Structure formats: structure tokens, C-alpha cells
Amino acid sequence: MALSTAAPRAFIQQQNLVEQVADYLTQAIIQQHFLPGERLSEVQLSRDLGVSRAPVREAARLLESRGLLISKPRRGFFVRALNAVELEDVFDLRLCLERHAIQRLAERYTPEAQCALKQQVEVLCEAAEGNDGTRRIEEDLQFHRLMLHYAGNERLLRAFNDLSHELRLCITLITKTHEAPETIATSHFKLLDALDSGRPEACREAIDYHIGVARDFVVKGVGETGE
């Protein structure tokens, strides 16, 4: 239920303007149409999107709460620019959440969860072969959302979803480089193996390794492309 962040609309174009604007802004930001630190003009956005400023303002507040924008009073909204230490903090929090989640999941690992996760890794691997970087990221995030979901704490999942917007922000910094498909595959299969083993230490090791790899990848990428 709470899993479908990638909304199943498309058909019914009857969604709040606020959410539509929020989606547009989110996409525009993670696709670098707006650069980090750039200022967003309310009037120009409302002109471009053909809506009034009220929905734009409310959407901006939404993105602010998600950490994609920051507001300076009387100045407007700016695209969030993550520095090195904030980036470390994001991955440290991710580690915190996922360590907890995988422990909880190990305690209640059902065949259903096992099946769903395995299936999602397949999907992810398939996506990793392709060229669509956005889809690869989304399928990756979806795997982790599934993990959090089956851990049985919806609030934990929400915390991860909040964080995931910032994770996307991190990843946009390094769109140039590509993680090798086999790296992604093995990294996720290790998680499944650890869960299958049923040993909490193994799960912890696997998730530590997994997130460590992702963090190093981003940190390295940022170092190369130069902030």
C-alpha cells in the first residue's frame, strides 16, 4: 500500500495540482534541470506550469520537508546542495535504518517476503543491464523499500522514504559514472543469502557491506566530478 511511491496514476489526470507540481519539481531537480543552490522563482514556475502561485508554494513546502529544497525567508526557495559531511550523514542514517530493518526482517522472514525480494532483485538486475539510469535507481530503491516494508514497521519505511529523496539527490551528483551490473547483482544477492541463513550477524555484515559500497561509490563519484 504505502509502497507505491511511483504512483499508479497516469490514467486519471485528476490529482491535486500540489502533487503534480511536486512531482514535476522532484523530477526536474533529480534530472539536474535545476542545479543545486539555484533559486526557484514562484512566479516563473507558475507561469511555466500554467497554474497559480498557491499550488507552487505548497508544493515547494512539501519538497522542503523532504529535504530537496530549502527556504530562506523573503528570499524564496533554493535547490538543496549537499556538502560532503551532509552526504556522509545521509548514508550513516541510511545505515541506521536498514540495519534495524534487516534485523527485524530476519526475525519474521516469511516465504512471501523472500519471494518478493528475490523477484525484485531479478527486476533490478534486468534494469541494471539497460541504459535508463533513473529506472535502475528506482528499482534499487524499490528493493530497499520492500525490505523495510516486510520488516513490519511502516514508520520506519516512511523514514526511509523521506531519506530516499536525499539519496536521489546524492545520486544525481554522479550521473556520469555507472555502477557495473554484476556489482549491483552480487551486492543484493548477498543480502538475500544473509537473510536465508537466518543469522543476525550475517545480515548485519551484509547490509554494512552493501551500504558501504553505495556510499563509497557516491563519495568517489562526487570527488571525481568535483562537487
Next chain:
Amino acid sequence: MALSTAAPRAFIQQQNLVEQVADYLTQAIIQQHFLPGERLSEVQLSRDLGVSRAPVREAARLLESRGLLISKPRRGFFVRALNAVELEDVFDLRLCLERHAIQRLAERYTPEAQCALKQQVEVLCEAAEGNDGTRRIEEDLQFHRLMLHYAGNERLLRAFNDLSHELRLCITLITKTHEAPETIATSHFKLLDALDSGRPEACREAIDYHIGVARDFVVKGVGETGE
């Protein structure tokens, strides 16, 4: 830095209406002036507060992102009502965050942090003697915020702050009962002792115990007062 919620303005009473309304709503909710599940009318609120609906709407979106309100499209905003499992989830996430934080803190436990925490426990104990329930809660939260702060991950602190609004919501459910001052004192001193010992396992045990007590207290309180 991120600790000073009470910003250095004070002179110029120039604060966004949005924030003023948000503060008002927050207070009104945790003081049970609006009951859980109750619907908030935008027009009535704007009438009562003497402002237009725009700031009210933006403030409501803010509180929604903090988990104090939920919005139903075309229906409006409702005060969040936590059920038993959501309540469990909140405390489980709190455990997740604080376990991680106290580990990080143990790795970098400076005399400055030690001093600040000790001082805050003193303040908390003093507050626990008094009758002001709200202040006791705020001083308690402030202690934990300090812990998270000195853990050195501002993003982790933000996650806790997000959660803290829901914690207040939990606690409002049980305003009737009071935790004994000595219980609060010993519970926090155990945390300090564990940190002083420098042993990670001791820290983990202490935080598990601490949050377990708080959770049981709330769960028990909710069970008694019904809902």
C-alpha cells in the same frame, strides 16, 4: 548550531505567519484542544486566528509532514490519531535512531558532551519535580536531542526531531498519569553511566532499557485511558 530552535531574533517580531500558525496548531494539538481524529476547518481557523486561508493551508501541510495532521483530498485536514501498532512503530523507530546515536556518541565522547548531558539531566530532574508536564517532556526531549547532536550526525537529529512530534502526540494520550521523578532521574543517569563506562554493549543495554520503559509507560497509559 542546529540546537538553537529559539533563533536569535526575539527583538523583531517578524516571523512568518505560517510558522506562527504552525506553532499555534502544534500547541493546540498536544494540549488536546483538538482531539485526535477531529477535522480542522480552514475557514474557521483563519477566522479564529485573524489570517487568511493561505498561511493556514501552508502551516497544515507543514504539520502533515511532521505527522501531526493527515490530509484527505477534498475533505481537509484531520488530527492524527495513532493506533496501537503505529505507537509501537514510533517507539521502534526511536529505538533504531537512539541505538545508532549512542553508539556513535560512545565513539566520540568528549568532556564537552559529557558536561552538557550531565547538565541537562540536572535541568530535567528539576523540571520533573514541578507540575508543568509540558516542560518535563520538553526537557526530556532536549536531553535526547543533545545526545543525537553530540553523536555528530545532524541528519540523524533531524530524523529524531521529525519523530519527536509524534512522540509528543503519544504522550498527550496519557497526560493523566505522571512518571515518578526518581524513575526519570535514574533512567537518564544510567545512560550517562553507560557512556562513561565507554563500553558499547553497556550503552546499548542502557538505551534499550530507557526506551523500553518509556514505551511501556505510554502503552500502559493508553491501555488505561482507553482508545
Next chain:
DNA sequence: CTTTAAAAAACTGTCGACAGTCGGCAGTCG
């Protein structure tokens, strides 16, 4: 007296407009 349906009231979503404020630019003074 209960149930259904239609009309009215109230409310949300959205819009355009006005006022106060901020940043930049030109003109002026030292």
C-alpha cells in the same frame, strides 16, 4: 417512523491582486 432523494449550506482547491520587502543600479559625495 424509516428511507430515499433533492436542495442548501459549508468547505476545499485554485486563482488573481495588492502591499511590503529585498537586491541591484545609478547618481552623488568625499
Next chain:
DNA sequence: CGACTGCCGACTGTCGACAGTTTTTTAAAG
């Protein structure tokens, strides 16, 4: 030639209003 001051444009914060929808009230039928 450089620093200060006042003006100008652009923008944010806030407001009142309109349209469509939901809820409530009212009325009629069974």
C-alpha cells in the same frame, strides 16, 4: 577613484473571491 545613498524593479507574503465538491438539512415517499 571608491564608498555611500536613494530609487527601481522583481519577488514574496498575504488576502479576498469564485467554482466545484462534499456534507448536512430538508422534504417527500413508502
